Amino acid sequence: MPEHLHPSLYQASTTATTRILGWDAVSSSIGIAQTVYPATRPNTVLLARPEYYPEVLAAARLMHHPYAAALLYTATEGLEEAVSRELIRLSPRGQVLTAQVIVIGAVHARTLHDLADLGFSIWHLMGHDLWDTVERIADLEVGAESGNALLVSVDPLAGGTVAGGYAAHTGTPILFASEQGLYPSTVRWLKKHPRTRMFVAAPETYLPARISSDIRAHGSKVEAWIGGHDAFDMSVRFAKFRHKSRFGWGRRERSAAPVTLVPIEQWAIGVAASALSVRGKSMPLLLTEREGMEPSVEDFLRGLRARLEGEGAQAHGFIVGGLEVVSYAVQMRMHRALTEGELDLDF
Structure with missing residues (x-):
């Protein structure tokens, strides 16, 4: 049976999960912005098209x-009405910077005109091609100078989306490679x-050993390769990873900090969730x-619950996207993994 049912039959959230609704990249990015900035204003807004994975993922560090x-995303020739309304609601401050809206990469000329008509100052961050844009974003001074960088596969199915969250958290640059080597x-x-x-x-199958x-030949060093047998396993290993230099989330430790579940198929939603x-x-x-939720992810969520038993705290998870993006069955698996197992549903 299709899941296009009356909303009262499928609640958006549970006691252990919060779902941010959206049926595509544009609507989900608006839902995320409204969740993260319900009553405050961002310094600026990134506006991008949900089509160019390297540019958008690289830009996550600008959060x-x-x-x-x-x-926010725009997917048409001009600004969608909902995007225009959200820009006005956010009213980015533009402090320190030269623009309230940073447009990432190539967009339709009408989009730039629509932004100007709304009265926003604009910085069009675009190189002579996609990869020049990625390089320019990596060159920007963001966060504290740490000397770290992330390398991911250019294939979205390799799971590099999860690096966007850490880049947003720390300002770490994101660089790219493929099965042929470094870009x-x-x-x-x-x-x-x-x-x-x-x-x-990246899983080891996506990049050459x-x-x-190659990185050593250019005067740098691979400190760690956070891999796995697939992208889902890699996302768990990335959440657990903590280097001696304090790089990484380190979620193996006893903590009530929540996690966010994002769809691998719709990478643009995952990057916005950063x-x-x-x-x-x-x-x-x-x-x-x-x-479906992979066993490696479900086991990790169950482990978070186990570390909190008896401490009066409950682990919590966010799910980004409506039922068209992440099914109710996956949400119930997440809820059950994060709670005492009071549900006995066969999903």
Whole structure:
């Protein structure tokens, strides 16, 4: 039976899960902005098209100080009415910066005209191609200078989306590689930033093993490769990872801090959810399919519950996207994993 049923039959949230509604990238990004900025104003708003994975994921670091940005998407030739309303509601301050809205990459000219008509100051952050834009974003001064960088696969199904949450939380640059090796933009960036401590976040099947030696050849070092047998497993390992340099979430520790569950198929929604990692409660992102939760993710959530038993606290999770994006069955699995198991439903 399809899940397009009366809303009263499927509640958006439970005592252990909060669902941020949205049926696509545009509507979900608005829902996230309204959740993260219900009564305060961001410094700026990132506006991007939900089509260009490297640009959008790289821009997640601009959610960190000093940009302190919200992220909205536009998918038509001009601004959708709902996006225009949300921009007006957010009314970004534009303090310190030269613009209230940072437009990422290529957009239709009408979009820029619509922004100007609304009275917003604009910075169009765009290079001569997609990869030049990625490199320019990585070059911006964001957060404290740490000497770290993240390397992910250019394939969204490799799970690099979860790196967006950590980049938003810390300002860490995100760089890209493929099964053929480092992208030229990554090589250029490494030449400008020698002695970078690189953290690879990708299953080993998506990137060649020689990546480590290639990075050494450019004067930097792979500090750790956070891999796994698939993207879901990698998202769990990333949430658990903590380096001696204090890089990483370290969610293996006893903590009531929540996590966020995002769809792997709709990566743009996951990147927008990175705002919950910086403006929320430092939440790592975990990946799920629409209809099913991988055992590695479910076991990790169950482990969070186990560490809180007897302490008077309950773990909590956010789910981003409506039932069209993440099913009710997945939400019930998350709820059951995070609670005492009071539900006895066969999902």
